[in-house]
Amino acid sequence: MKARKLKFMSLLLVLAMVLAACNSDSSSGDGKKDKDAKLDIFSWWTGAGEEDGLNALIDLFKEKHPDVKVENAAVAGGAGTNAKAVLASRMQGDDPPATFQVHGGAELNEGWVAAGKMEPLNDLYEEEGWNDKFPQDLIDMVSKDGNIYSVPVNIHRGNVLWYNTKVFEENGIEVPTTFDEWFAAADKLKEAGVTPLALGDKEPWTATQLFESTLLGILGPDDYNKLFTGELSFKDDKVKEAAETFKKMLSYINEDHSSRNWQDASQMVANGEAAMNVMGDWAKGYFVNDLNLKVKEDFGWTETPGTEGEFMVITDTFGLPKGVSNPDDVKKFLSVLGSVEGQDVFNPLKGSIPARTDSDVSKYDAYGQETIEDFKQASLVPSLAHGSAAPEGFLTKVNQAVNIFVTQQDVDQFIDSLDQASGELK
Template sequence: MKIKKFTLLTILSIILALFMVACGSDEEETTGDDQNGNGDSNGQEEAAGDNGEATAEEGSLEIFSWWTGAGEEAGLLALIDLFEEKHPNIEVVNAAVAGGAGTNAQAVLASRMQGNDPPGTFQIHGGAALNTGWVAAGRMEPITDLYDSEGWHDKFPQDLIDMVTSDEEIYSVPVNIHRSNVLFYNVEIFEEHGLEAPTTFDEFYEVADALQAAGVTPLALGDRESWTALHLFETILLGSLGADGYNALWTRDLDFDSPEVVEAIEHFHKFLTYVNDDHAARNWQDAAQMVAQGNAAMNIMGDWAAGYFATDLELEPNVDFGFVPTPNTTGKFMVVTDNFGLPKDVENPEIVKDFLRVLGSVEGQDVFNPLKGSIPARVDADVSKYNAYGQQTIEDFREAVLTPSLAHNSAAPAGFVSQADQAVNIFVASGNVDQLVQALQTAAEQNIQ
């Protein structure tokens, strides 16, 4: 009896202790916040109590991204170093989530945003991903005042600012630009067969036929992850419809079952007859590698492939690999841009704004982009810091017409992109034009307002 009572008491006290630990951890951190926050600023303290993370006013800033690859991580770390140099009291938390071309990160982000626990700032592609996503959901603060005070309105191209503007308010800072309509080719193969890099559809077919006749795979594709096929498709849409026609698709001024789009899809179909047999087993790096190793002549990919060629495979631009805009898109620039904005209900918006200031500065952009292999979004960055490919692209970026990328969520809402992605995946195997047209048209009706 005595023993039993003793056991009972012990168990009770253990359970109690456990509960206290579980509940207490939150409280402790919150009080910690208060202590740290004291004397610095009183305004944000109320908000800080809410989430109880270790993000006190002068304490820390959490940066959320999917930058974990070699070059991009180096770029992010260099940015963080620059920020810490300017704000030594603020500790930066690098909350990067790897994998799935950003899908894993988006999953984590969605649950954190919906759970009212937003990171200080997060990576997002400019355009529809931002505007029809978290901005439409009412979870972002406008930062137009930051553009006013920093004088950024004429430092970024107007087309680009338009991509991150909703209802007259600007919501994010573009940190880099990638061009997605680039055709990379193996210089040696082209010289050996006496070919010129194609700039129109007809030239492309001519070159591809010649290569095929010579026993060389003309076009490398790696659509194990199906966005690469959608990526190829968007460059053909742009080439076939022109920038105005392409943009009209996203405002529903041009239907997917119109003859123009059907013609573009037929081009796409023809392109697919030139690709390597084992495309479904490769990812985009494997496809780029085929060109690097001379197993295929051309590859259509965003210019992160230029970074892959130059950094990972140590190839020389214009010597080992050449690059031109994809067929019929000379003077057009398909934009993929990484942006950071200010979520609602963050504990310390001023710290986030400090970080955004660094991101938008010439210094910040020139620290990040050469490492990442992208070009700066600002028009006044230091050209000499970039390699031959980067300098050429910076020049094109200043003159070309900018269009938002479909495959990278800038042109249309995520719902449309994922359904288009599925429809294209089926099309690559089936080649059924009508089915693709219908699927795209239905997806547009359901997802694009």
């Protein structure tokens, strides 16, 4: 009996210690408000190139501001699937990171800015003279009601059609620029026994990305933008035409698309199993770094059909959340992030292009240089699949509608679900 009591007592002691530990943990959370608080940079950059880019950026910052303690608080998981959940709970618990990665556009404006969680950065933009260094379309994407809320660090392009140059040559195919040319090429490839279009929609956003570029190709940038401001209904005939075209494109994809992810789909193009795929230009990083392909020699690219002169923007930006203890340090970091030097140290490693228009072009490869040129001239439109065009809530429902459509291919039902979901836009 005595031994048992002793055991109980020790258990109680352990419990008390655990409670005490929890307590000290939360008090150290309050300690973040101290002067020597850490600058924790929250992102989902844990992949090969992107992590290198982030570390290079942090090193550059440390060099310039050795007195500020920096912490890389990245959360793993592609496209920020896990990170966004962690961020949401931190923001709602009033424990925001010093600065965090957020896609410019609705994800920022309709999400955190609308929730009243962000500080405007107009003064920083003026101080640094950024207002004419970033394209106006891009600044609009990180602004709401005349206030600017974040600093873009990079640009990815969403509407890129990648192709295997050898497969194109062998089958005598010209690079298609319109839908008619694309379907003609696809038919030819199908006859030759090559899968014309690779898709890996195990995660449904890849199919949504194919749909959004089809949408852009048929509607053009003005009408595309109007869809998300409510000026154009999803019941419009043009949207229907886009859905029909999307459906037709789906008849050229690989059968096992739903068990693949975008890397698998890119791999099919790389090894010649498939001729083309539509993916953002992070696929270039995958082709070059992971699959050791040569730019222009092994694979080529063009805009997705009908989107020449248009640029589907996916931009990672960093802002200043309300309630951080060290806003001045955060601004110091943001000014490094927005500088030419900062952008040129980060982007070549990440495989994206700089958001500024005055960066050093020689640091980028052939694809980067061409895209930098396009970025300056093209009309910029926000990507739906990556949360820039519309709030996450709408995107979730679009992803569901697209996932169902890929299998059922019922255009009317698809349009109906898009139209219903657009109630989320108001």
